Amino acid sequence: MEKNWYVVHTYSGYENKVKANLEKRVETMGMQDKIFRVIVPEEEETDIKNGKKKVVKKKVFPGYVLVEIVMTDDSWYVVRNTPGVTGFVGSSGSGSKPTPLLPGEVDVILKRMGVDERKIEIDFELKETIKVTEGPFANFTGMIEEIDNDKQKVKVLVNMFGRETPVELEFSQLSKL
DSSP, rough: OEEEEEEEEEOTTTTHHHHHHHHHHHHHOOOOEEEEEEEEOEEEEEEEEEEEEEEEEESSSSTTEEEEEEHHHHHHHHTTSTTTTTEEEEEEESSOOOOOOOHHHHHHHHHHHHSSSOOOOOOOOTTTEEEEEEETTOOEEEEEEEEEEETTTTEEEEHHHHHEEEEEEGGGEEEOO
8 A cells, every 4th residue: 555645624724733633643543654744735925014024834725734644444534533624635425535646746735835755865975976867967977066965956067168067966867977
């Protein structure tokens, strides 16, 4: 069984309460192997009141919570019967299983929240010579000048037309020589 993201409908304004209730139920009912993350999609917004900037979190989808689940009868029942949950989005009727979100949809939502699902671990080092595998500099070799783990980017010195040119690349665009 694979885990997928599902959208759960809640009473508007109760998203964080539902998240807390669901996380508590997962703990007390021993469902950690079937129900993983519960997220209330939010993004930061800057409001200006009386000339003062204030960063506030706004709900991206009021009335909805995302839940990462391995869908079984048990996990469906636990989520469905959590106080404040009115149902799953994408299920027709009370007994049918809902449709999961597509991976691309989840990536867009998480990226909007500043959470990057697909962190790549690398074993490159500064001054190491690497090969570029994708993009406009594919098949070029270069030396790593900087590594930014947070942004998942590397600055590489690539030899073009006899000159060392700094190029910023994503981890996924590199391979060891």
